[in-house]
Amino acid sequence: MKTLLKSIVSAAVVAAAFGAQAADFPAKDKVITIIVPFAAGGPTDRVARDLAEAMRKPLGGVSVVVDNAAGAGGSIGANKVAKANADGYTLLVHHIGMGTMPTLVRNIPFKVESDFEYLGMINDVPMTLIGRPTLPANNFKELQGWIAQNKGKINLGNAGVGSASHLCGLLFQNAVKTDMTPVPYKGTGPAMTDLIGGQIDIMCDQTTNTTSQIEAKKVKAYAVTTPKRLTTPALKDLPTLQESGLKGFEVTIWHGLYAPKGTPADVQKKLNDALKAALKDPDFIKKQEGLGAVVVADKRSDPAEHKKFVAAEIAKWSPIIKAAGVYAD
Template identity: 65%
Template structure:
C-alpha cells in the first residue's frame, strides 16, 4: 500500500513538474545540412510550432552518416521534451542500410506524429535528348551502361527512389553519390550527370525555371501544383504500383514524460492546420498529413510498415554502410 501511495505521489509530482512545459526553448535536430529539403520542412514547421506552443524553436543541423548521427544524438538526449528530432524516411531505411546502427528505430524514440509526404520527380539534365517519359525510356535503353544516376548520398531520398527506379526499369545505371542534395543538383544542372529522382521540395523551382527536364512523378495520382500538374505518374506510364513519397516525422527521446509529449503533439496538430504552413508545403509539392498518422501510435505503425517495405529493396541492391 505504501509503495502504491509513493508511486502515485511521484507520478503526481512528475506531472506537476511538466505542467508549465515548455519553460525554455525547444531544439529540433535536423540530421542533415542546412539548406536541404528536410531542413526547409523543419524551419517552416518550427515557425508554425512557435506560435502554438508559445516558445522559441531552435533548429540544429547535425548532418553526417545519412542522418544517423543526428538521430543518434537525439536518442541519447535527456528525455525532457526539449530535444526533438525531425527526420524523413531514413528512420525506416536505416535499419537495412547500416549494419552498425547506433540506435534502435522502434525502441529508442517516442513517436509524435507524421508531418508531410513529399512526392518525388524523375528529372534530367537540360541537354538530355528526351523530352517526355516515353523518349526517356528509349534513351535509357539505347544507353545501357552509360547512364549516370545522381543521388545525395547513401540513404538519401534520391538514393532510395533511384534504387527502386532502377529495379523497375531493369536497366543498369552508374550510381553517382554526392554529399548532399545541393551538389547533386548542381552537377545535374551542369550536365555532369544524366538523371536523378528527387523530392519536389528540391526540384520544383528548377523545373519551373526550365533549368532541368522533368519526366514523371512517383505518386499514383498526378500532382495539382501548376508546375507539376502536367507530369504523368510512373504508374500511368507503365510502372504499375510505383509509389514513393518521402515523409517527415517528429520524434522525442524514449522516456520523455507523457505530459510533455501530449503538449508537443497538440501543438503539432495545430501547426499542421496552420494556413501559412500548408501554403508553404503545397508550394513545394508536399502534402500535409491530416489522417491518424499525426498520432504517435499510428505514426509508429506506419514507420514499422515502411521498414518492412524498404528492407527487401535495399538488401536486393546490396548497398550497405558500416
C-alpha cells in the first residue's frame, strides 16, 4: 500500500512539474535552439534563420538561435535533437531528408516516424537545373545536346550524399539516361563556388540557393523541377523539365519543424501556434518568396498532417534510393 501511494505521489509530482513547465514555456531567461543538420549558409540554414526571426515575436520575444550540426546525410543533427531534453528548447528544421534518411543512412540511430514530435511544415522549395557560366549550352535543348556529346565527361555537383541536390541529381541522370560523375561537397556553399568557378559542370539545387546566383548571371539556368513555371521574377522565364521533354519529372524540397519525442503537449501547441504565426508573417513570406520558396498555407502546418506527409515521402523515396544503391554512412 505504501509503495502504491508513493508511486501515485511521484507521478503527481512529475505531472505537476510538466504542467508548470508547459505553463511557463518559453521562459524569458532561456534560449530556444533550432538545430540545422547541414552547413551554415546553405538553403536549409537560410530557411531556419528566417523562421527563427519570425517565431521570436509570437513566442514572447524569447531568443531563438540556429545551431548547425552537419554530416551523415543530415542524421547527425537530427539525432542530436532526438536525444535532447524534451522541453521545447531544442528543435529541428529539416528538409526532405526526413523522408529519405530511413533508407539512405545506414544504421540510423533513431526512428524518423516515432522519435520526434511533428510540429508542422514550413515551406515548399522548387529546384533549378543550373550549369557553370562557361557551359556552351544556353537553353535546355542545347544542354541535352551537350550532354549527349559529352557522355562520361560530365561532373555533376551536389551538397553531399543525401542532400536535396544529390537526390535531384539522381533523378535527372535517370531521366536523361546518362551516367555522370557525382562530385559531393560538404554543403551547398562550396558546391556553388566550384560551379561558378567551372570546376563542375551542372547541379540541381534549391531556389533558396540558386535564385541570387541566377539573377547575378553567375550561373546558367536551364529549367525548374515543378509541374508549373514559377512566378519569381528571376525564374519566371525558365521552362519546367516536364515541358522540356522529361515527362513526370517533379522534385520539390520541403522543410518541417520537429521537437524531441515526449515534448509536453502544451509546449507543442505553443510551438505550433508560433510556427503558424510565422507562416503568416508578411516579412517571412516576402523573404521566402524572394528565394523562390512557397510558404505552406494548407493543412500540412498541422502536426498530424505533417506526419502523414512525411510517411508518404518515405514510401516514395525508398525504392528510388534502393535502386540507385547510394548510402550515407
